[in-house]
Amino acid sequence: MSDQLNPTRRGNTTQLTKDDSPFNYVLITGPGRSGTTWLGRMMDSYEHCSYKFEPFVRSPLYREWKNDLESGDVKELRRRFASLCSNFDHDVDLPPFPAKSFRWQNPQLLHLLYGLGSRVEALKPLYHWYGHTKLTSETPILIKDVNFPTPLLPRLCEVLQPKLIGMIRNPFGRIASTLKGKQLNQFSQRSQSDKIEGMRRSIDAVGGNFLAEYRDRLEEMSDMQLDAVIWRIQVEPLVEYTRSYDQGLVVVYEDLCNDPQSKITEIFNFVGWELGQTTRDFINESTTGERQLSDQSKAYFSVYRDPRTSMSKWKTQLTDEQQADIASVIRDSPLKDLWSDLPL
Template sequence: MDSAYLEGFSMEHPQRVVLVAGAGRSGTTWLGKLLDASPKVFYKNEPDNWAKLPFFRDVPSRLDPTPDNARHRDAYRQGIAACFWHHSTDFYRPPEFEKDFLRNGLFRLETLALRARRKLGRGVPVQRIPRFVFKQPVADVHLVMKSVISNLRLAWIHEHFPEIRLVMIIRHPGAYVASWRRGQNQEGWSGFGDRARLDETVLPFPHPDQERYRDVYENGSDLERELVYWLVANETPLLALADSPRLKLVVYEDLCADPEGVLREVYAHCDVPFGDSARSFVRASTSVHEDAYRSVLKDPTRTVNRWRDELSADESAVVERHLGASFLAKHWPRSVDA
């Protein structure tokens, strides 16, 4: 890492690197922005996805804890360092928060210029952040990276990066499916239940117990294949790390029911002070509702069970049947009767 950017920050400070992971459409963006609200947090939205930052692209999204691979470890460590001196395409994702370690006005101007260059077609996906936007020294900053492709390498990260604190969020599979469908309608997504998209993640099944999903994955409907993906993506890290004190599991529906209470637990796990800015954004993000697909301003009482009105009775029954056969069902004990 170029120490001229963030004097005093290094991987020697284990409490200062946090990974927020989850399957897509699980509330990762909301949770990430709730952490970004802290003036002590330097937030990166999916720096490892697609090719937003160098180095991360050399790390497969699915890795077993062993055998060790020095090339992957070195690439991931360099990706973490690059978070501090590279923009990614949506680095400063609105809403924006004041930071103790940034000259905020200069940083926003530079970010707006980068966005303008991209819109004009002259921007590049990755670009250096000018040094002058940082204040010095910045010894107490926390890097928070949000990722939707890390679930199946979470145990690998846990094994080889003991300095990283892990937060994983899960959401009811019915809500996951409904959100995916809205993405098809509003964002033009394609590939729901498509094996061309899912095989690389699902096969071979990471855990022997998951072989029971093979028949429905290979012969079932698109909905059933998407549910198998959800099961594999969420079961796999928890089978390996459920008892680890370095992993904080967040259930999206619990976050909706008690945003401040759950967030305080997350902040404590990450060793980030919970202050007025975080408290204010909790209230702001839950008291105003925007229907925009990627908005983080959502009334949780409207979003938490929205899927029940969007899926047919038959689809809901399929979802509940597959969820009920997994140990993950314990996180939604009233799901069937709700």
């Protein structure tokens, strides 16, 4: 890609010492429906990490921190974030609760208190109190956050210095999965005009000639073509920044589906964790096939499915016309060669 796509923050950066960094962070991010939840669950099986699930989406406290990210003092931001992660929060410390070296609490009781807190707001402090445990510098903090804005990633990485995992899925699979979610009413849908205006703002935020050929003719495009442009807006700058960041790793969902055991070994080596039997067992359990669930929404978000079937569903979910519309936009993507089976 050209330099014009690079969202790297300009100007001076503040170097942090180990004393400024009480925790080692690992951040998984990527567009929705790209496998980030599945990877997060795999990595959460590591017995020494504390897992924070979509904090910038679910928690007002973490969102407030994110809002201060660009203008705040680096050391103060670092201190505040460590304080947030040290707490046990109903919004981001979610079941299931795999065995952890630092957790003494009974998992069944944690489940019970979480459920009570979900029903009665006044009971959430009880969940926070019982679930709290002291974390040390030896406890990695694993954060999974979907759709974290790429223009903010350089600043977040400057402040937290995480190992960054950018996860992506092929555009046909991701669009087909999102389309299925819309049919199940899992996503709120904006008006066409609001959608197009948001796309223009995103294109302008990257700057240069990024997707300039589409900017002024979005109104003329089909829904599938618009979704393909959105994929490029979300994925191309994320991949470029992750590749340029010295602690970054791009993970392709289809590679994880094809060989989960080998890929998770590579990922654990990247973050410096020892791969154990618990993680291998979870992978075996989660890939044996789709669980039959009566609730379609739970089935849609389930991590228990045959990954080889899941990654290829788009071939039957999308019509030939829909595939052709997506291909007309993706053909020029610098990332298209990451997948060998795209109908381009």
